[in-house]
Amino acid sequence: xxxxxxxxxxxxxxxxxxxxxxxxxxxxxxxxxxxxxxxxxxxxxxxxxxxxxxxxxxxxxxxxxxxxxxxxxxxxxxxxxxxxxxxxxxxxxxxxxxxxxxxxxxxxxxxxxxxxxxxx
Amino acid sequence: xxxxxxxxxxxxxxxxxxxxxxxxxxxxxxxxxxxxxxxxxxxxxxxxxxxxxxxxxxxxxxxxxxxxxxxxxxxxxxxxxxxxxxxxxxxxxxxxxxxxxxxxxxxxxxxxxxxxxxxxxxxxxxxxxxxxxxxxxxxxxxxxxxxxxxxxxxxxxxxxxxxxxxxxxxxxxxxxxxxxxxxxxxxxxxxxxxxxxxxxxxxxxxxxxxxxxxxxxxxxxxxxxxxxxxxxxxxxxxxxxxxxxxxxxxxxxxxxxxxxxxxxxxxxxxxxxxxxxxxxxxxxxxxxxxxxxxxxxxxxxxxxxxxxxxxxxxxxxxxxxxxxxxxxxxxxxxxxxxxxxxxxxxxxxxxxxxxxxxxxxxxxxxxxxxxxxxxxxxxxxxxxxxxxxxxxxxxxxxxxxxxxxxxxxxxxxxxxxxxxxxxxxxxxxxxxxxxxxxxxxxxxxxxxxxxxxxxxxxxxxxxxxxxxxxxxxxxxxxxxxxxxxxxxxxxxxxxxxxxxxxxxxxxxxxxxxxxxxxxxxxxxxxxxxxxxxxxxxxxxxxxxxxxxxxxxxxxxxxxxxxxxxxxxxxxxxxxxxxxxxxxxxxxxxxxxxxxxxxxxxxxxxxxxxxxxxxxxxxxxxxxxxxxxxx
Numbered sequence: 180x181x182x183x184x185x186x187x188x189x190x191x192x193x194x195x196x197x198x199x200x201x202x203x204x205x206x207x208x209x210x211x212x213x214x215x216x217x218x219x220x221x222x223x224x225x226x227x228x229x230x231x232x233x234x235x236x237x238x239x240x241x242x243x244x245x246x247x248x249x250x251x252x253x254x255x256x257x258x259x260x261x262x263x264x265x266x267x268x269x270x271x272x273x274x275x276x277x278x279x280x281x282x283x284x285x286x287x288x289x290x291x292x293x294x295x296x297x298x299x
Numbered sequence: 300x301x302x303x304x305x306x307x308x309x310x311x312x313x314x315x316x317x318x319x320x321x322x323x324x325x326x327x328x329x330x331x332x333x334x335x336x337x338x339x340x341x342x343x344x345x346x347x348x349x350x351x352x353x354x355x356x357x358x359x360x361x362x363x364x365x366x367x368x369x370x371x372x373x374x375x376x377x378x379x380x381x382x383x384x385x386x387x388x389x390x391x392x393x394x395x396x397x398x399x400x401x402x403x404x405x406x407x408x409x410x411x412x413x414x415x416x417x418x419x420x421x422x423x424x425x426x427x428x429x430x431x432x433x434x435x436x437x438x439x440x441x442x443x444x445x446x447x448x449x450x451x452x453x454x455x456x457x458x459x460x461x462x463x464x465x466x467x468x469x470x471x472x473x474x475x476x477x478x479x480x481x482x483x484x485x486x487x488x489x490x491x492x493x494x495x496x497x498x499x500x501x502x503x504x505x506x507x508x509x510x511x512x513x514x515x516x517x518x519x520x521x522x523x524x525x526x527x528x529x530x531x532x533x534x535x536x537x538x539x540x541x542x543x544x545x546x547x548x549x550x551x552x553x554x555x556x557x558x559x560x561x562x563x564x565x566x567x568x569x570x571x572x573x574x575x576x577x578x579x580x581x582x583x584x585x586x587x588x589x590x591x592x593x594x595x596x597x598x599x600x601x602x603x604x605x606x607x608x609x610x611x612x613x614x615x616x617x618x619x620x621x622x623x624x625x626x627x628x629x630x631x632x633x634x635x636x637x638x639x640x641x642x643x644x645x646x647x648x649x650x651x652x653x654x655x656x657x658x659x660x661x662x663x664x665x666x667x668x669x670x671x672x673x674x675x676x677x678x679x680x681x682x683x684x685x686x687x688x689x690x691x692x693x694x695x696x697x698x699x700x701x702x703x704x705x706x707x708x709x710x711x712x713x714x715x716x717x718x719x720x721x722x723x724x725x726x727x728x729x730x731x732x733x734x735x736x737x738x739x740x741x742x743x744x745x746x747x748x749x750x751x752x753x754x755x756x757x758x759x760x761x762x763x764x765x766x767x768x769x770x771x772x773x774x775x776x777x778x779x780x781x782x783x784x785x786x787x788x789x790x791x792x793x794x795x796x797x798x799x800x801x802x803x804x805x806x807x808x809x810x811x812x813x814x815x816x817x818x819x820x821x822x823x824x825x826x827x828x829x830x831x832x833x834x835x836x837x838x839x840x841x842x843x844x845x846x847x848x849x850x851x852x853x854x855x856x857x858x859x860x861x862x863x864x865x866x867x868x869x870x871x872x873x874x875x876x877x878x879x880x881x882x883x884x885x886x887x888x889x890x891x892x893x894x895x896x897x898x899x900x901x902x903x904x905x906x907x908x909x910x911x912x913x914x915x916x917x918x919x920x921x922x923x924x925x926x927x928x929x
Contacts, residue, residue: 189396189398189401190306190344190398191304191306191344191360192302192303192304192306192358192360193360193361194304194306194307194360194361194362194363194397194398195360195361195362195363195364195365196361230303233345264405265405266405283401288344288345290398
C-alpha cells in the first residue's frame with residue numbers, strides 16, 4: 180500500500196510551510212494497517228518541532244487509514260488541541276479522535292492542518 | 300511576545316498600534332477595539348519562552364513573506380515602491396489564512412467585508428471612521444485635534460457616530476470638556492455623556508482621586524465616572540462621566556447660567572443647594588489643621604525653577620564647584636537666588652509629570668504629607684528626550700543636570716509684564732489708592748508661603764469654579780472635574796469660586812483698562828470693609844461674592860478669624876495672574892490687585908499683632924470682615 184500526506188504549518192516560525200510525507204520516502208510507520216506520522220520535538224519524529232518549546236518529545240500522531248484520519252495524543256505534557264470554530268478544545272491525554280482534512284489542530288504552540296491524504 | 304520570528308500576526312499587532320490607523324478604525328467600526336483583538340491574537344498564539352536561545356535577527360515566516368510580497372505587488376500597481384498600511388491589510392485579508400484572519404473570524408468579524416471597506420475607504424474617511432457631528436451649540440471656532448479625534452474613536456468604539464453637543468467649560472487648566480451623544484449604526488442614540496480630555500497624567504490623577512475621595516462621598520444624583528481611556532503614544536487621555544439632565548437634556552454650568560439666574564437666585568442656590576448638597580460629606584466634615592501656607596498652595600504657583608536639561612556626559616566635565624546641588628534640603632530662597640545659566644544637579648526628586656510632545660519633565664520633592672505637598676517644590680525640566688531616557692512617573696531621580704532657565708519669581712514677573720502695567724512691577728509696592736499702596740504680591744508671596752495657618756481641612760473639590768458647577772433636574776447641583784479633589788484646606792474651594800466670579804462676572808462689567816481693574820480693586824476693598832454695594836449690575840455680582848464668603852465663613856475653623864480665607868484668596872489670585880491663555884487681561888489685572896490686597900491685609904494683620912512675618916496668622920486680629928448680604 181502507498182501512503183502520502185501533506186501537512187501545512189499554520190503558526191510559528193514555519194507558518195505557511197507545507198510538508199509532504201510519503202511511505203515511499205520512508206516517512207511514517209505502519210501499525211495494524213494504519214500509517215502513522217509522528218509529531219514532536221525529538222529528531223526521530225517525522226514532523227520535528229524542535230523550535231517549539233511547548234511541544235513534548237513525542238507529542239502526537241496523525242493516524243491514516245483507508246477510510247479516515249485520526250489525531251492521537253501521545254500523553255503529551257501540554258496536550259493536543261483541535262480548533263472547534265470559536266475556540267480550542269483539548270484532547271484527553273492519550274485520546275484519539277477523528278480528524279477532517281482542513282481541520283486545524285495544535286501541537287505545543289504550533290497550529291497545523293492536514294491538507295491532503297492519499298492511501299492507495 | 301518573545302518570538303524569534305516575524306509572523307503576519309506581528310505585523311498585524313503593529314498595525315493595531317498605529318494611532319489613527321486604518322485597521323484600528325475599521326475594527327472600531329465592526330465593534331472590536333484594537334486592544335481586544337490584540338489580546339485575542341496573543342492568547343491564540345501565546346508567548347515564547349524567555350530562556351530561549353538568543354537569535355541575532357528576526358526572519359519573516361514563509362506566510363509573512365507571501366503576505367509582504369502581495370503587499371509590495373499592490374503598491375507597485377499603484378506606482379509606489381513601498382506598501383502602506385492598506386496594502387498590507389489587503390494582502391493579509393487576501394491571503395486569508397494567517398493567524399490574524401483566523402482570530403478575526405473567531406471574533407465574528409466578516410473578513411471579506413473588512414477587505415471591501417479597506418479597499419474603498421478614502422483618505423478622508425480613514426482619519427475619521429467614527430462620524431462626528433457637531434450640534435449648532437458647539438463653538439465652530441474650536442477644531443478638535445487629530446489626537447482628540449483619535450481618542451474619541453477609542454472611547455466610543457462600537458458606535459457609528461457622535462454628536463458633539465457643546466463644550467461644557469473651558470477650564471483654566473486647558474482641559475477640553477465636551478457633552479457628547481453617542482449614536483449607534485441604526486441611529487439609536489444613547490444617553491449623553493460628559494467627556495473630559497486632558498494630558499494623560501492629569502487624567503490618571505483624576506481617576507485615582509475620584510476613586511479615593513469622590514466615589515463614596517457623592518450625593519445620590521450626580522455625575523459619576525464611567526470609563527477612563529488612554530492610548531499608546533498619546534500624551535492625552537480621556538474620562539467619561541455620566542451626564543445628569545432632565546428629560547429635555549437640560550443641564551448647564553454656572554458659567555452659562557449665572558447671568559440668567561440673577562443674583563438673588565444664584566446666591567440662594569449656592570447657599571441652599573450647592574453647599575448643603577455636597578457639603579454634608581465634604582466641606583462640613585472638616586477637622587482642625589495647623590499647616591504652613593506652602594503645604595497647600597506652593598503647587599499653585601509657577602515652578603520653583605525651570606531648567607534646560609544637560610546630558611550627564613557634558614555636565615560631568617564641569618568642576619564640582621560650578622555645580623549647585625538641588626536635593627531634598629532645597630530652600631525656596633536658594634532656588635530664587637539662582638542665576639540664569641547656573642548648572643544644577645537635581646537629586647532625590649520624584650518624576651511627577653512627563654509630557655513627551657513638549658519634551659518636559661516635572662519633578663517634585665514628592666513629600667507625602669498631603670496630596671498638595673506632593674506637588675510642592677516643582678522643578679520643570681525642558682528639552683529632555685523623555686522617550687530615549689526612559690523616565691517614568693513617580694520614579695526617584697538619582698541625578699539629573701540642567702542649566703537654570705528661569706526662577707519662579709521670573710515667571711511671575713513675566714506674567715505681570717504681560718498685564719502691561721502702568722507701574723514698575725519690581726517695586727516693593729504697587730499703586731492702588733493715594734494713601735494705600737499695596738504690597739507687591741510677587742515679592743511678598745515668599746513670606747506668605749511660610750506662614751502658619753490654624754485652619755480647617757476636609758474633602759475639597761480642588762478646582763471649584765463656575766465652569767465645574769452644573770445644575771441638573773430640579774436645580775440639583777452636580778460637580779465635574781475631580782482632577783484636584785483631595786483632602787485639603789476647606790477655604791480653598793470658596794476662594795477659587797470667588798476668583799472665578801471676579802474674573803468671569805465682574806471683570807466684563809468694567810472698562811478694559813487698569814482704571815477698570817482698580818475700580819474692581821476698590822470694590823474688593825469695600826467688601827473687605829463691609830461697605831454698601833452699588834445699586835448696579837456690578838453690585839449684584841458683588842452680592843454673589845458676598846454670598847460665597849458667607850459660605851466660606853461656615854468653613855472657617857474659627858468664624859471670627861478670616862486669615863485662613865484671605866491666605867487662600869491671595870494664593871488663588873496670584874495663580875490666576877499667570878493664566879494668560881485662559882483669563883482676560885482685565886480679570887488678570889484685577890487678580891493681581893486682589894492678591895496684593897489680600898497679602899497686604901494679611902501682612903498688616905501679622906505685623907499689628909506684633910508678630911514677625913513668620914508668626915502665625917491666627918494671632919493677628921483682623922478687622923476686615925466679610926460683607927453681609929442684605
